[in-house]
Amino acid sequence: xxxxxxxxxxxxxxxxxxxxxxxxxxxxxxxxxxxxxxxxxxxxxxxxxxxxxxxxxxxxxxxxxxxxxxxxxxxxxxxxxxxxxxxxxxxxxxxxxxxxxxxxxxxxxxxxxxxxxxxxxxxxxxxxxxxxxxxxxxxxxxxxxxxxxxxxxxxxxxxxxxxxxxxxxxxxxxxxxxxxxxxxxxxxxxxxxxxxxxxxxxxxxxxxxxxxxxxxxxxxxxxxxxxxxxxxxxxxxxxxxxxxxxxxxxxxxxxxxxxxxxxxxxxxxxxxxxxxxxxxxxxxxxxxxxxxxxxxxxxxxxxxxxxxxxxxxxxxxxxxxxxxxxxxxxxxxxxxxxxxxxxxxxxxxxxxxxxxxxxxxxxxxxxxxxxxxxxxxxxxxxxxxxxxxxxxxxxxxxxxxxxxxxxxxxxxxxxxxxxxxxxxxxxxxxxxxxxxxxxxxxxxxxxxxxxxxxxxxxxxxxxxxxxxxxxxxxxxxxxx
RNA sequence: GCUCCCAUCGUCUAGCCCGGUCUAGGACAUCGCCUUUUCACGGCGGUAACAGGGGUUCGAAUCCCCUUGGGAGUACCA
Numbered sequence: 099x100x101x102x103x104x105x106x107x108x109x110x111x112x113x114x115x116x117x118x119x120x121x122x123x124x125x126x127x128x129x130x131x132x133x134x135x136x137x138x139x140x141x142x143x144x145x146x147x148x149x150x151x152x153x154x155x156x157x158x159x160x161x162x163x164x165x166x167x168x169x170x171x172x173x174x175x176x177x178x179x180x181x182x183x184x185x186x187x188x189x190x191x192x193x194x195x196x197x198x199x200x201x202x203x204x205x206x207x208x209x210x211x212x213x214x215x216x217x218x219x220x221x222x223x224x225x226x227x228x229x230x231x232x233x234x235x236x237x238x239x240x241x242x243x244x245x246x247x248x249x250x251x252x253x254x255x256x257x258x259x260x261x262x263x264x265x266x267x268x269x270x271x272x273x274x275x276x277x278x279x280x281x282x283x284x285x286x287x288x289x290x291x292x293x294x295x296x297x298x299x300x301x302x303x304x305x306x307x308x309x310x311x312x313x314x315x316x317x318x319x320x321x322x323x324x325x326x327x328x329x330x331x332x333x334x335x336x337x338x339x340x341x342x343x344x345x346x347x348x349x350x351x352x353x354x355x356x357x358x359x360x361x362x363x364x365x366x367x368x369x370x371x372x373x374x375x376x377x378x379x380x381x382x383x384x385x386x387x388x389x390x391x392x393x394x395x396x397x398x399x400x401x402x403x404x405x406x407x408x409x410x411x412x413x414x415x416x417x418x419x420x421x422x423x424x425x426x427x428x429x430x431x432x433x434x435x436x437x438x439x440x441x442x443x444x445x446x447x448x449x450x451x452x453x454x455x456x457x458x459x460x461x462x463x464x465x466x467x468x469x470x471x472x473x474x475x476x477x478x479x480x481x482x483x484x485x486x487x488x489x490x491x492x493x494x495x496x497x498x499x500x501x502x503x504x505x506x507x508x509x510x511x512x513x514x515x516x517x518x519x520x521x522x523x524x525x526x527x528x529x530x531x532x533x534x535x536x537x538x539x540x541x542x543x544x545x546x547x548x549x550x551x552x553x554x555x556x557x558x559x560x561x562x563x564x565x566x567x568x569x570x571x572x573x574x575x576x577x578x
Numbered sequence: 579g580c581u582c583c584c585a586u587c588g589u590c591u592a593g594c595c596c597g598g599u600c601u602a603g604g605a606c607a608u609c610g611c612c613u614u615u616u617c618a619c620g621g622c623g624g625u626a627a628c629a630g631g632g633g634u635u636c637g638a639a640u641c642c643c644c645u646u647g648g649g650a651g652u653a654c655c656a
Contacts, residue, residue: 211653249654268584271583318582404590406583411606414605
């Protein structure tokens with residue numbers, strides 16, 4: 099039987115990188131096994147779910163290339179794929195459980211519920227101790243409902259029964275009896291809760307393998323109860339390790355950029371984000387660290403997940419991005435730069451020939467494409483002279499003022515807006531032959547006078563790309 | 579509190595299931611060297627880990643138990 103997996107986000111915010119990782123695993127697992135990957139939108143939290151977020155999530159997934167076989171936007175055999183369009187189905191199962199006595203109407207007040215929850219946490223009493231779980235009150239409950247009173251429905255948990263699963267990554271997991279109390283399956287506003295509709299949809303959508311984050315592991319016991327009560331076949335579960343921040347806590351907004359669209363804006367390549375995220379909790383069988391999702395279609399398997407939490411490290415993401423950047427053809431790189439770099443910036447203000455020269459020069463200096471514009475802004479507009487140990491050393495050489503004085507004069511005499519490569523070569527030759535400067539003092543002297551820094555791209559290629567004006571300003575400062 | 583989960587270099591991890599080939603391998607970061615008449619890229623090398631304690635065994639990173647530490651859940655959120 100072929101695999102059917104799903105990614106089931108709630109459209110209550112932008113796609114999170116943790117969600118992107120889960121979706122990526124689902125997509126790749128389906129592709130690698132000839133199965134299907136389904137996208138389902140879990141929008142039963144009316145207050146927080148929006149259509150805008152749903153669309154944003156679909157867009158982000160699309161940008162990442164994590165395509166699904168079935169979903170709200172593409173349809174499929176088991177449509178609909180949006181929970182807000184499946185409410186009748188949930189209602190019918192609620193009715194069924196009510197009928198069988200496996201669920202009950204609950205009329206406890208908010209204050210009562212609050213007290214129960216408090217006692218549960220502080221004293222270890224059962225999570226729900228209301229009287230409505232007892233059959234003797236059910237007739238009264240039905241009357242109140244018939245009279246039009248709105249109320250929630252709870253699943254009646256058997257406190258003597260324990261459950262267990264054979265988790266795809268955790269192995270055997272035991273959930274002891276009494277672990278959870280009677281939980282709400284239908285809110286008083288008529289909308290079902292996650293632990294209930296998730297089960298119904300996974301069954302209806304014929305999902306046979308659930309890949310999700312570890313934070314859902316404890317929920318599994320509630321879902322197991324629903325599976326049992328409804329007579330559904332239980333799928334295989336694989337609970338992926340969570341992603342944590344540098345403080346070892348679950349990754350969240352306070353750790354910085356956590357949504358995919360931010361990485362898109364920051365100029366990361368989607369294949370790099372996928373690649374990096376994939377390695378947070380999974381390892382390549384040949385220990386490769388750079389690959390595309392297409393490479394994974396051949397080798398991905400669900401036995402290589404890591405159980406322990408993985409710390410998110412943007413430095414390694416940047417390195418991964420730099421590796422993918424270098425895999426790009428010249429045309430792809432140009433297209434990427436054009437798309438990402440600001441349209442009113444320095445890069446876009448030049449012609450394509452210049453842009454290509456600029457990219458080939460800067461490629462091995464950068465990890466993310468946006469750094470190109472940053473470097474250009476620096477070379478064009480920043481005429482400040484770097485002040486550190488390296489610059490002090492360069493300034494201490496007696497040859498540096500000689501170079502500066504010479505260059506200042508030469509640049510002043512250039513009539514064009516730019517310095518040509520030929521002119522640059524002549525100046526170097528002059529300093530070498532006439533001023534007898536060579537090696538480090540020569541190159542570093544030129545670099546420092548012209549760029550104000552002790553490091554940077556190849557000078558011969560860089561200088562012709564820069565405006566004469568900013569070169570002159572810098573060299574004037576050095577020659578003072 | 580209770581329940582569940584986790585534990586190899588600073589970080590991501592391989593190895594663990596099926597004990598010996600592990601004086602624990604790779605990658606990021608870091609340091610050094612080489613290359614580059616400069617800077618970088620690249621190449622080479624170094625520092626750096628089996629949380630602790632008990633077992634089992636001829637032999638344990640690998641199996642068992644305990645301790646410690648960390649995380650998640652404990653909602654009419656998902």
